[in-house]
Structure formats: C-alpha cells, structure tokens
Amino acid sequence: MDRLSRETVVRLWDEHGDALVLYARQFCDAPEDVVQEAFLRLTQQTLVLENPVGWLYRVVRNRALNAARGRQRQSRRESGAAARSEPWFDWAAEDRLDAAEATAALEGLPMNQREVIVARLWGGLSFEEIARLQGASLSTVYRCYQRGLAALRERLDG
Amino acid sequence: MADEDRENDELKAFAEALRSLRPRTGQIDTGLRSLLAKDPDAIACDGHLLLCIRCGKVLPTEDRAADAALVRTAPRGKCRWLWPAACAAMTTVAAGLLVAMVICREGAQKGTVPFLRHRAAKIETAPQTRSQSRQLADHGGPPSTASHVAAANQTRQVEEAENPMPPGFSRWAVSRTSGSGQRILSVGDANLPDALLQCYFSPQNDASTGRKLASTGQLEMAEAALTNHDLLQRLLKLTEGSGDPSRSPNPKPFHVREEAL
Numbered sequence: 001m002d003r004l005s006r007e008t009v010v011r012l013w014d015e016h017g018d019a020l021v022l023y024a025r026q027f028c029d030a031p032e033d034v035v036q037e038a039f040l041r042l043t044q045q046t047l048v049l050e051n052p053v054g055w056l057y058r059v060v061r062n063r064a065l066n067a068a069r070g071r072q073r074q075s076r077r078e079s080g081a082a083a084r085s086e087p088w089f090d091w092a093a094e095d096r097l098d099a100a101e102a103t104a105a106l107e108g109l110p111m112n113q114r115e116v117i118v119a120r121l122w123g124g125l126s127f128e129e130i131a132r133l134q135g136a137s138l139s140t141v142y143r144c145y146q147r148g149l150a151a152l153r154e155r156l157d158g
Numbered sequence: 159m160a161d162e163d164r165e166n167d168e169l170k171a172f173a174e175a176l177r178s179l180r181p182r183t184g185q186i187d188t189g190l191r192s193l194l195a196k197d198p199d200a201i202a203c204d205g206h207l208l209l210c211i212r213c214g215k216v217l218p219t220e221d222r223a224a225d226a227a228l229v230r231t232a233p234r235g236k237c238r239w240l241w242p243a244a245c246a247a248m249t250t251v252a253a254g255l256l257v258a259m260v261i262c263r264e265g266a267q268k269g270t271v272p273f274l275r276h277r278a279a280k281i282e283t284a285p286q287t288r289s290q291s292r293q294l295a296d297h298g299g300p301p302s303t304a305s306h307v308a309a310a311n312q313t314r315q316v317e318e319a320e321n322p323m324p325p326g327f328s329r330w331a332v333s334r335t336s337g338s339g340q341r342i343l344s345v346g347d348a349n350l351p352d353a354l355l356q357c358y359f360s361p362q363n364d365a366s367t368g369r370k371l372a373s374t375g376q377l378e379m380a381e382a383a384l385t386n387h388d389l390l391q392r393l394l395k396l397t398e399g400s401g402d403p404s405r406s407p408n409p410k411p412f413h414v415r416e417e418a419l
Binding site for chain 1: 181
C-alpha cells in the first residue's frame with residue numbers, strides 16, 4: 001500500500017491543523033506535540049484510510065487523553081506547580097468575539113459539550129462523525145451541542 | 159414555533175461568530191508544515207525527528223542515513239568484547255611461552271633436566287592421595303633415601319620416555335657412568351680410528367690419551383656414531399680382543415653389557 005502523498009498531508013494540515021490543535025487542547029496542555037505525533041503517524045501510515053480526517057481526530061483524541069492522564073500524575077507529584085493557561089485563539093481586530101473571553105467561556109463548559117462544539121465548529125465534523133468519535137449516540141451528541149452552544153452564548157453575550 | 163426558529167437562527171449566528179475565531183497553533187504551524195512539505199521518507203526515521211528548534215529545518219536525510227548505517231554496523235553485545243578477549247588470550251599465551259622458555263634455558267645452563275621433565279618427575283614423586291600425605295606426616299618428615307632413589311629412577315624413566323635415545327647408546331652410557339673401580343670407556347672412543355682404538359685399548363696406554371681426544375665435538379660425533387649398530391659391534395669386538403689379562407692392570411677393563419647390543 002502506498003502512503004499518503006506529500007501534497008495530501010500538507011493539505012490536511014492546512015485545513016485541519018489548527019482545529020486539531022484546538023481539539024487536543026480540550027484534553028491536555030501540550031496539544032502541539034499531540035497533533036505533531038498524529039501527523040507523523042499519518043505520514044508513516046501504510047494502510048489506505050477512507051477518512052483521514054476522522055482518523056486524525058481519533059488519534060489526536062487518544063493521544064491527548066493519554067497525555068492528560070500523564071499530566072495529572074505529574075501535577076499530583078508537583079503539587080505547587082501552577083496550571084498553564086494559554087489563549088486558545090489568535091486575536092484579530094475583525095473578530096466579533098473577544099478571544100480571551102471565548103477561551104474562558106469554553107473552559108467553563110463540561111468536557112463532553114466542549115468537545116462536541118470544538119469538533120463541530122472548528123473541525124467541521126458531522127454529528128455522525130462526532131458520535132462515532134465519542135462512542136455516543138447521535139441524539140446525545142446533538143443535545144450536547146445545543147446545550148453547550150446556548151451556555152456559551154449566555155456567558156459571552158450576558 | 160417562531161421563537162424556536164428565531165432562537166436557532168441566533169444560535170447559528172453565534173456559532174458563525176465563534177467559528178470566526180482562529181485557533182492558535184503556535185510554533186507548530188511553521189515547523190510542522192515545513193516538515194510535512196519535505197520528503198516523507200526524510201520524516202520517517204524510526205519515529206524520531208532531528209529538527210532544529212530555532213529554524214525548524216530538518217537535518218539532511220543523507221546525514222541521518224549515514225548515522226543509521228553507522229548504528230547498524232556498530233558492534234554490539236558479545237562482538238563488542240571480541241577483540242579485547244582475543245588480545246588478552248594472545249598475551250597470556252605469549253607470557254606462558256616466555257616463562258617456559260626461560261625455565262628451560264636456565265635448566266640447560268645448570269645442567270639439569272628441562273622444565274617439563276622436572277614437572278613430570280614431580281608429578282610422579284608427589285603424594286597422590288591423602289593417605290600418602292598422612293603417611294608422610296606420620297613418619298615425621300620428608301621421604302627416606304630409598305624413596306629418593308625410587309623418585310630418581312622414576313625421573314630417569316620419564317626422561318627416557320619423553321626423549322628416547324638409541325637403545326645401544328643409552329645403555330652404554332649407563333654402563334659408562336656406573337663402574338667405579340673399572341676403566342670406563344668414554345663415548346669419545348667410539349669416534350676414534352681403529353688404530354687409535356687399538357692403541358687406546360692396549361694396556362700400555364693410559365686413559366689420558368682417550369680423554370685428550372675426547373673433545374666436545376668428538377663427543378657429539380661419538381653420540382651420533384654410537385647409534386650405529388655396526389660400530390657397537392666393532393667396539394665390542396675390540397674390547398673383547400684387546401689386551402692381555404696378564405699385562406693389564408685391570409683384567410676386565412671394560413664393562414659392556416650384552417643387552418646394549
């Protein structure tokens with residue numbers, strides 16, 4: 001089996017790289033490393049992937065969860081270490097929403113709602129793909145999306 | 159119904175506003191993209207990336223391929239210690255040979271038996287069991303003179319077994335060194351011409367003539383000549399036919415064993 005072509009990998013990075021970083025940021029503090037490892041695994045992948053985007057999200061999710069577990073163990077050992085807080089979005093003058101406020105609002109959401117919103121809005125995944133990714137039903141995913149979006153709007157507009 | 163539609167529209171507008179926020183990717187954007195734009199074979203290096211942390215450039219593929227080849231060809235495990243072990247073994251063998259050569263040379267200069275014969279004699283004369291050691295301890299000292307003689311005989315047997323001499327010569331030499339009151343035939347006599355032997359074996363001649371002729375070179379030649387059976391026969395005939403017993407101070411001047419022939 002042939003690997004993915006160089007152009008395909010670069011195109012996937014251009015289209016989904018930032019969204020994957022934001023998606024991995026929901027789980028761990030080192031999303032860049034997780035996404036980089038996922039893309040490197042993609043370049044070494046010998047099997048033909050029907051849905052490379054979904055494969056990337058699944059790899060990023062698994063690796064980010066593993067990194068989060070390792071981070072929790074490390075933070076337990078380093079009890080005095082302060083949690084790292086970086087802005088999730090780049091600031092731009094034409095943005096209608098403030099990037100820092102959006103970050104704070106997203107951080108306040110439950111994990112399942114936050115994951116669905118990020119995967120849907122910035123990742124561009126369908127609800128079916130998100131349901132497969134989370135291992136949940138379609139209705140559950142849609143309900144999480146609606147509730148999370150309403151909560152964000154209430155926090156940012158209110 | 160209209161409220162729900164209006165709420166959904168507002169949520170969609172809010173979602174679009176959220177979507178307009180650009181996720182921050184940091185340094186990975188430039189580094190990883192430049193990396194992915196390169197040759198995929200350059201990336202796949204056993205899962206490791208040799209990436210410059212300042213400029214994001216990947217180390218050239220040729221260098222990594224050369225490093226990988228070096229790692230593959232480097233000795234590992236047991237092969238790593240092969241040449242030191244071989245060197246140590248050769249040094250040990252050379253040292254052993256040197257010690258053996260020095261001991262043999264010293265033994266030759268002192269006139270004693272070489273090293274290996276000494277060792278063989280020690281093995282033969284050493285107590286082999288605890289009972290023998292206990293017997294030695296009960297007798298209160300070193301072995302007696304008889305045991306010394308037995309050990310010397312064993313040593314001589316070992317010598318003869320290791321360096322066998324011609325049968326005639328060895329027994330002739332034993333005869334030469336054993337008679338105390340007799341006239342002893344020197345091995346140098348074997349190389350003498352018949353006329354000299356006749357003169358030498360005659361009662362008027364004294365032994366000094368034979369000793370005078372028996373230089374070192376003649377002794378060596380005599381040793382070689384004594385291996386000849388015919389020469390021994392001739393010497394024996396000369397010995398038997400030489401001299402008149404009435405004129406001879408020694409009625410039986412030569413002690414030659416029959417078994418020497």
